[in-house]
Amino acid sequence: MTLHPRFHDITERIRERSRDSRRAYLDGIEAMHAAGPLRGHLSCANLAHGFAACGPTDKSRLRGEATPNLGIVTAYNDMLSAHHPYENYPELIRETARALGATAQVAGGVPAMCDGVTQGRAGMELSLFSRDVIAQATAISLSHDMFDSAVYLGICDKIVPGLLIGALAFGHLPSVFVPGGPMPPGIPNKQKAEVRERYAAGEATREELLEAEAGSYHSPGTCTFYGTANSNQVLLEAMGVQLPGSSFVNPGTPLRDALTRAAVERALRITALGADYRPIGRMIDERAIVNALVALMATGGSTNHTIHWIAVARAAGIVLTWDDMDALSQIVPLLARVYPNGEADVNRFAAAGGIAYLFRELLDAGLMHEDIPTVVPGGMRAYCDEPRIADGALGYAPGVATSADESVVRPVAAPFEAQGGLRLLRGNLGSALIKLSAVKPEFRHIEAPAVVVDTPQALNRLHKAGALPHDFVAVVRYQGPRANGMPELHSLAPLLGMLQNRGHRVALVTDGRLSGASGKIPAAIHITPEAAHGGPLARLRDGDLIRLDGEGGTLEALVDAAEWDARPLQANTTPPAWDIGRNLFAVNREVVGRADQGALSISCGPPQHDGANWWEYDAEYELGESAEAAAAPHASKDA
Incomplete structure (x- = not known):
């Protein structure tokens, strides 16, 4: 071969x-x-x-x-x-x-x-x-x-x-x-997703939603x-x-x-x-x-x-x-x-x-x-x-010589797409990843104003209040490893999916993760450096125009460079929580590495002679004084 x-x-x-x-x-x-x-x-x-x-x-x-x-x-x-x-x-x-x-x-x-x-x-x-x-x-x-x-x-x-x-x-x-x-197999996944989106729109009851979920996970x-x-x-x-x-x-x-x-x-x-x-x-x-x-x-x-x-x-x-x-x-x-x-x-x-x-x-x-x-x-x-x-x-x-169902799996000679489902994005917001395979081509590029929040719950509240613009990029920051352990934000998928179905142009930009089941919505995820580590997401303001081009590999805030560089970094507005054991992981949050280095909070692999982790590169993104000051209030509570 x-x-x-x-x-x-x-x-x-x-x-x-x-x-x-x-x-x-x-x-x-x-x-x-x-x-x-x-x-x-x-x-x-x-x-x-x-x-x-x-x-x-x-x-x-x-x-x-x-x-x-x-x-x-x-x-x-x-x-x-x-x-x-x-x-x-x-x-x-x-x-x-x-x-x-x-x-x-x-x-x-x-x-x-x-x-x-x-x-x-x-x-x-x-x-x-x-x-x-x-x-x-x-x-x-x-x-x-x-x-x-x-x-x-x-x-x-x-x-x-x-x-x-x-x-x-x-x-x-x-x-x-x-x-x-x-x-x-249970109920079709597409049917389950449709019920989730109807529930997010207030068109399905909790009983209907639970019945669909139980029919899927059974x-x-x-x-x-x-x-x-x-x-x-x-x-x-x-x-x-x-x-x-x-x-x-x-x-x-x-x-x-x-x-x-x-x-x-x-x-x-x-x-x-x-x-x-x-x-x-x-x-x-x-x-x-x-x-x-x-x-x-x-x-x-x-x-x-x-x-x-x-x-x-x-x-x-x-x-x-x-x-x-x-x-x-x-x-x-x-x-x-x-x-x-x-x-x-x-x-x-x-x-x-x-x-x-x-x-x-x-x-x-x-x-x-x-x-x-x-x-x-x-x-x-x-x-x-x-x-x-x-x-x-x-x-x-x-194994079979030919696919038994080419709507599910195809040969290399006739793929669904010539390239795989992942793309690296770069720009003045840092480095991020996007899963293109689940996003239709017409939704892979967006320019829209930012709606900046520090928790997914805040975005849901804005929706319920009717305060979201017709087209927007939801920026959910302070969701990275150091901020709070990098939780998945799949709970936003029904809301954003429902809005996209209704003709809104929407996207998600975050230093957090998405579920492995997430798709449909263009999402720039795992942004590095994260906001809690002095990353550019902390510079964003509501209304900033954001360009996300999944196929072109770019993610940027369309803000004048001089203004962008002069902006102070906003600190996390969400107080750290200590319930259900989250306090036991304060040390992990304090020492965890970047997402693009595996988000490790433990030593992993052979050490160098000086005891340092060999895999920690010279910092590509150093914390400046302003970044350190902005992150300090949150970090000190988290320590």
């Missing part, structure tokens, strides 16, 4: 930029590997504590050190539909391991919060930081030195990136991610739209750390259980105790990261990954930038239309050919790296096959 020349160049650029930090990372995990299976170094008291609760068979095997012990890190809870299926996984995993002459133990649990439950609520301010807590909890789980390999049970938004970062901190251990699968499994959770699954397969074709198999089916057993078998076969050692730290290199981004662009996946995968890459010693993502998006065609950038759900996407068809198209076009190490033999070509159960056994068959 010949790689697309620009695709090859982008990968090489990332490799060269990351040469020193990647080398330092690999040296670190090699040192851990050289120490050997660490359970053998435990004292008798340490080891006895580690197997005290085991049955006779497992205890005997753990005492002997001759067979692998599999660590299970689980994000199970039974409130969230996506993680509910994991309740019975540990016993299935232990049974499978015993049958293979090995052992398995639950190493620990990590939190799993749902942005769908906390959307528009105070709890959303904990959401982004939960990723870093999950990474730390994963490290605590694996810190007992009892394990030769690990499986990770997590599927949604921040959970998978957090597990990945934690797993890469133990990069000498082989790792396999085990999904739970999506719930079966059983165990991930939500069926193509948001962050389901994007996670595609990206994991693109990096080769999840079994081929395992992402979109519904919970509670024989194939789902068979794939879980197969994941356990692979995790046990690739330990350092055997002849096919495949540690995750070596598997996830710059090629795997680029593969994941290609899959994201080709499917129009969640914008949250423009933050998360920078953090994941840095956990592996790889320096990834938004420029890399923008460059990839310009050469990777959009091949899938799944809600919110289409009407189909992920079940229909899977039935039309799904991941296997998509990956084969990309590989044949030279837009994916075929030769990366994966948890199964065969590299990425193995991911062009689909799992089947025949005669009671799991096997694989070639």
Whole structure:
């Protein structure tokens, strides 16, 4: 296979930029590997504590050190539909391991919060930081030195990136991610969105809205739209750390259980105790990261990954930038239309050919790296096959040669769009990202006056008061990582979508995030530097004319340059809150990095000799005295 020349160049650029930090990372995990299976170094008291609760068979095997012990890190809870299926996984995993002459133990649990439950609520301010807590909890789980390999049970938004970062901190251990699968189809996502917009317009009752939501989110499994959770699954397969074709198999089916057993078998076969050692730290290199981004662009996946995968890459010693993502998006065609950038759900996407068809198209076009190490033999070509159960056994068959539904997934020769769904914006308001795949071409450019607010609730109040202009750009600032944890602002989607349907020209500009399910409205998000860090959004005033050109890649306030430079920065008008645990994350807000550097509030990747984080570049945006003074009142309350 010949790689697309620009695709090859982008990968090489990332490799060269990351040469020193990647080398330092690999040296670190090699040192851990050289120490050997660490359970053998435990004292008798340490080891006895580690197997005290085991049955006779497992205890005997753990005492002997001759067979692998599999660590299970689980994000199970039974409130969230996506993680509910994991309740019975540990016993299935232990049974499978015993049958293979090995052992398995639950190493620990990590939190799993749902942005769908906390959307528009105070709890959303904990959401982004939960990723870093999950990474730390994963490290605590694996810190007992009892394990030769690990499986990770997590599927949604921040959970998978957090597990990945934690797993890469133990990069000498082989790792396999085990999904739970999506719930079966409910009411069409388009119908649900229509009810939401009618409710925002006062044309539907709360009972109608709740009935529509309950008809959409109705059983165990991930939500069926193509948001962050389901994007996670595609990206994991693109990096080769999840079994081929395992992402979109519904919970509670024989194939789902068979794939879980197969994941356990692979995790046990690739330990350092055997002849096919495949540690995750070596598997996830710059090629795997680029593969994941290609899959994201080709499917129009969640914008949250423009933050998360920078953090994941840095956990592996790889320096990834938004420029890399923008460059990839310009050469990777959009091949899938799944809600919110289409009407189909992920079940229909899977039935039309799904991941296997998509990956084969990309590989044949030279837009994916075929030769990366994966948890199964065969590299990425193995991911062009689909799992089947025949005669009671799991096997694989070639995926479909042609799309079964070209309204959902298409070949490279006839894409929905020649470029992927993401674009980097630049201008005097900073750097931002926009997801174009869900926005119709006629809405990708707007010039309109700014309506500047510091909370989404303030915009809703202006609407109820009839105070919004006919056309406007909603600027919701002080929503970045440092300000309040960078909550998602999906609660604004029904209002803005309703206004756009009525002929208003509207857009959103923010240093916050949007849900992976958001679309339709042009939205410049993740603006860096954020307002709380002295960013230009703090200079904006109501009525300033804003130009957002998604296809041209520009975002700017059309204000005289001299006046713009002379403007003082306005401080956040929203007092910091301390309820429902937000006070516990004050330190995270104080130390968190920029969105374009992964919005990390923890050290991640190999440190420099002076103890600094290698991934923190020389500040591109330094706080001047005026910026510092403007941010100080809010920052001091937040500290």
